[in-house]
Amino acid sequence: MNLVTMPSLSPTMEVGAISLWKKKVGEPIAAGEVLAEIETDKAVVEFQLADEGFVREFLVQPGQEIAVGTPIAIVTDAADEDYSAALAQAKAASAPQAAAPAAPSAAEGSAVAAQAPAALPAPAARPAVAQPSAPAAAAVAAPATAPGDGRVRISPYARKLAEAGQLDWHRLAGSGPGGRIVSRDVEAALAAGPGAAVATPPAAAPFPAGAAYADVPLTLMRKAIARKMSEAKQTVPHFQLTRKVRAERLLEARAGLKESFPELAITLNDLIVKGCAAALRRHPAINSQFLGDRVRRFSAVDIAVAVGTEEGLVTPVLRNAEQKGLAQISQELRALGERARERKLAPEEYQGGTFTISNLGMFGVDEFNAIINTPQACILAVAGIVREPVVEGDALAIGRTMNLTLSSDHRAVDGVAAAQFMETLVRILSNPVALTL
Numbered sequence: 001m002n003l004v005t006m007p008s009l010s011p012t013m014e015v016g017a018i019s020l021w022k023k024k025v026g027e028p029i030a031a032g033e034v035l036a037e038i039e040t041d042k043a044v045v046e047f048q049l050a051d052e053g054f055v056r057e058f059l060v061q062p063g064q065e066i067a068v069g070t071p072i073a074i075v076t077d078a079a080d081e082d083y084s085a086a087l088a089q090a091k092a093a094s095a096p097q098a099a100a101p102a103a104p105s106a107a108e109g110s111a112v113a114a115q116a117p118a119a120l121p122a123p124a125a126r127p128a129v130a131q132p133s134a135p136a137a138a139a140v141a142a143p144a145t146a147p148g149d150g151r152v153r154i155s156p157y158a159r160k161l162a163e164a165g166q167l168d169w170h171r172l173a174g175s176g177p178g179g180r181i182v183s184r185d186v187e188a189a190l191a192a193g194p195g196a197a198v199a200t201p202p203a204a205a206p207f208p209a210g211a212a213y214a215d216v217p218l219t220l221m222r223k224a225i226a227r228k229m230s231e232a233k234q235t236v237p238h239f240q241l242t243r244k245v246r247a248e249r250l251l252e253a254r255a256g257l258k259e260s261f262p263e264l265a266i267t268l269n270d271l272i273v274k275g276c277a278a279a280l281r282r283h284p285a286i287n288s289q290f291l292g293d294r295v296r297r298f299s300a301v302d303i304a305v306a307v308g309t310e311e312g313l314v315t316p317v318l319r320n321a322e323q324k325g326l327a328q329i330s331q332e333l334r335a336l337g338e339r340a341r342e343r344k345l346a347p348e349e350y351q352g353g354t355f356t357i358s359n360l361g362m363f364g365v366d367e368f369n370a371i372i373n374t375p376q377a378c379i380l381a382v383a384g385i386v387r388e389p390v391v392e393g394d395a396l397a398i399g400r401t402m403n404l405t406l407s408s409d410h411r412a413v414d415g416v417a418a419a420q421f422m423e424t425l426v427r428i429l430s431n432p433v434a435l436t437l
Contacts, residue, residue: 001084002075007066009038009045010347012224018062018072019044023055029075036072037160040225041339042314043345054079059090063155063183065194065220129263154181161186180310221311232368232374236290237410240369243422245429247385247400253432257326264306269305269359270330272382274435275428277301280355283421287354290412304353304373307332307340314340315373317353326435357382367403377412378421381405 006016019037023029034046035055053075060072071090074083154162154169158181162169165186172189174181207214218226250271257266280287280301288297301322304315316336321329339345356373361384370381383403390399404425409416428435 002049002053002077003071003090004035004073006066006068006070006072007038007047008352009040009047010042011413012042012228013040013068013222015065015067016040017065017220018058018060020062022046022056025055025057026079027055029053029055029080034359037074039220039343040222042350043346044099044343049075049303053077054105055217056081056083057087070223112219141237155183158183158186161190165190206371221312221314225312228374229371229391234372234431236372236374238369238372238407239410239415239418240405241418241422242367242403242405243426245402245404245426246390247402247429248432249433250402250429251385251400253435261327264330265329265334266326266330268332268361268385269357269382270326271432271435272359272429273303273305273321273357274324274326274329274332275320275425275432276303276355276357276380277324278428278435279425280419281416282424284376285413285417286378286406286408286421287365288412289354290377290409291375293379293411298354300354302352302354304356304376305336306356306370307337309341309343311343314345314350315353315356315359316340316345316350318393356380361385361402367405369405370407370408374409378418379407380425381407404429 009016017039019039021036022034023036029035029049029050029052035049036047037044038047040302054077055073056076057074058072058075058313060066060070065276066072074086074090076083109156154172156172159169161167161183162172167186167190169181169186169189172181172185175185177282240290248289250268254266254268254271257264280303284297284299287301288295288355300320302317302319303321304317307314308412317341318324318329318336320333324332336345336349339349351375353376356370356376358379359382359432360368360369361382363384365383366386367383368381372379381404385400385402387398389396391397392399404422406418406422
């Protein structure tokens, strides 16, 4: 008998949600086989069962936010083993979560057993003021594009449903928070038939007619971001240093690499990451973490790079950046970014960085201050490259410049150490001849 509980899949995970059950009730499951995909505060992770047995009952529905340690399923050694005692234990353990929607009872288990994972009951919709659920007939009326970026927003569970039903979800209308496609939208489109599912949609309205506002419930990731950023801003004594970099040679280096090695697709961000790795090797005080009673300085440079996703910022980590050439850095950062946007990062891919880079230059930002990614001691904010007057000798000229702002934890780093690091970084990026493949 095995009462399966919500696992802790990362150090920051407090709650999780089943994104998709990979097995059906009544099916055997082998040790090491995936029982479910679980949405955490950072990614969607496959949860493997340690023991073999038979899946007898699912105690939560996909989409429910469940605290770590809460029972989620019952697995027995034999297919016909009585599990009433485990069910009673699970109900007692889950009693404090009265606000969560009830999972199918033991008497309803047979009905669930006859359904494929993609056909499990959809979670109840989260309330949103002035954001009513879309009727089934309007399921393909408008795409769930995020304002300004053209991307389609869909929950992981809804995407699994769409893929299982071979449905092109990119043209669906979203009735979830902020126009996000949720499971009921996919189910309505599947019920409407393939003709309706690929109909050409009109433009989406940001709000229903007459609505003054819409409340958007926080996702697991957004809750984690809110908690960690509030803690960092309130408890860490930040100070910032800003330096201006002449970027002409950096742009020339990138253009030369693009012409000579077009298949590598080297970006300015790749060059900045490489430059930071070189500077951090010379300034280990910046490549550090504040751990309460000590500061830990690292020999390896593990750079976390902020990646924007539909749910919020994720910081996948490029390990041993100081040992890698531009080609490898570019390839790994691109792969990490893709997995981050798909929420497929493994925990070891976003934990344990020693320094963070947040680059908003592609959005035309002139300068900004980033909040430290604790327990790291520093984070670098990279702004865009602009044309502006510069002094060259005794004359004025038009130059290309870029502002870099280093936020530091004053408990671990002093102003002089931060200034010396920035001086080194500016020299490297102003003349990136050493940043080779």
